[in-house]
Amino acid sequence: MMGYKVTVFERSDDFGGAVRWGVPSYRLPVETIKRDIDAIADLGVEFKTGMELGKNLTIDELEKQGYNAIVLAMGLSDSRGLPIPNNNHRDVLMALPFLRAARNGESLIRKGANVVVIGSGNVAMDVARTARRFGAGTIRIACLEKRHEMPASPWEIEEALEESIEMEHCGWGPKAVVLDKQGGICGLECRECCSVFDEQGRFNPSYNDANLSVAEGDTVIFAIGQGAIINYLKDMGVELNQRGQLICDRTTFMTSRKGVFSCGEVITGPGLAVEAMASGHRA
Numbered sequence: 001m002m003g004y005k006v007t008v009f010e011r012s013d014d015f016g017g018a019v020r021w022g023v024p025s026y027r028l029p030v031e032t033i034k035r036d037i038d039a040i041a042d043l044g045v046e047f048k049t050g051m052e053l054g055k056n057l058t059i060d061e062l063e064k065q066g067y068n069a070i071v072l073a074m075g076l077s078d079s080r081g082l083p084i085p086n087n088n089h090r091d092v093l094m095a096l097p098f099l100r101a102a103r104n105g106e107s108l109i110r111k112g113a114n115v116v117v118i119g120s121g122n123v124a125m126d127v128a129r130t131a132r133r134f135g136a137g138t139i140r141i142a143c144l145e146k147r148h149e150m151p152a153s154p155w156e157i158e159e160a161l162e163e164s165i166e167m168e169h170c171g172w173g174p175k176a177v178v179l180d181k182q183g184g185i186c187g188l189e190c191r192e193c194c195s196v197f198d199e200q201g202r203f204n205p206s207y208n209d210a211n212l213s214v215a216e217g218d219t220v221i222f223a224i225g226q227g228a229i230i231n232y233l234k235d236m237g238v239e240l241n242q243r244g245q246l247i248c249d250r251t252t253f254m255t256s257r258k259g260v261f262s263c264g265e266v267i268t269g270p271g272l273a274v275e276a277m278a279s280g281h282r283a
């Protein structure tokens with residue numbers, strides 16, 4: 001719109017980010033996203049797929065190619081797990097790869113699988129409801145928050161309940177993935193969660209280890225949040241803070257490297273698509 005020549009470099013083979021490969025198609029049809037991308041392409045924006053910063057692309061190379069400003073908008077593309085026993089079992093899955101495969105029509109769970117979804121945000125609801133569409137048997141939510149504390153939107157919770165997603169393990173913290181004698185998963189052992197936040201309002205769950213319960217299931221899917229693995233940026237002269245997050249001026253959107261800017265969830269943390277877009281507009 002401002003007359004600059006723009007190229008978008010994307011590591012996967014499709015554009016649209018988490019809205020394209022995360023939000024399930026029953027909520028947002030792919031045609032709607034394609035229409036938006038086509039409209040942006042019609043403005044003269046060039047799109048290149050299979051280009052991954054840190055793998056086959058560097059900031060130095062982009063500058064050599066004549067790009068005057070570089071905007072890092074990598075989002076939060078990595079699902080978080082938990083260091084609990086048996087978390088590396090083949091039937092323990094991560095939310096984003098599960099949803100990404102589902103978007104391509106591929107199910108990472110077997111038909112009739114009894115699924116335990118760890119987490120209670122909107123992504124957890126998306127995972128549970130997608131599992132339902134792939135023919136899962138029982139689907140149970142296991143989460144730290146009690147029902148009234150769950151961060152998912154009330155209508156997402158309501159629709160999940162209508163689809164027979166069980167929520168009897170709300171207020172329980174994952175302790176271990178339990179295996180049977182054959183080595184298959186038979187459930188998720190949980191301990192009672194007394195509180196999720198401490199007196200300062202920080203996320204700091206406390207547990208009652210004397211009160212345990214098993215959420216039965218043969219498949220476990222982690223949906224407890226997303227992060228960005230962007231350590232490679234340090235080698236490109238872009239500073240990260242101690243927690244591995246991008247350091248970025250919130251007024252100019254410039255990172256520690258001159259001419260390199262950043263926007264979207266990689267700097268704001270998880271939120272709504274419209275907020276990420278607003279951040280992109282401002283940058």
Ligand SMILES: Cc1cc2nc3c(=O)[nH]c(=O)nc-3n(C[C@H](O)[C@H](O)[C@H](O)COP(=O)(O)OP(=O)(O)OC[C@H]3O[C@@H](n4cnc5c(N)ncnc54)[C@H](O)[C@@H]3O)c2cc1C
Nearest residue numbers: 011017018019022052053074075076264265271272273276
């Ligand atoms: C399952 C799920 C459901 C959601 N549901 C909703 C919803 O209902 N409503 C709503 O408003 N928001 C929703 N969101 C949030 C919304 O999708 C995000 O706010 C938005 O997509 C963030 O935009 P972004 O551009 O910052 O990052 P992203 O959309 O994540 O885009 C980042 C892009 O950068 C690419 N990338 C990453 N690293 C590299 C690299 N090194 N080189 C090249 N490319 C790279 C990624 O492949 C990706 O395409 C949901 C998110 C998820 C995960």
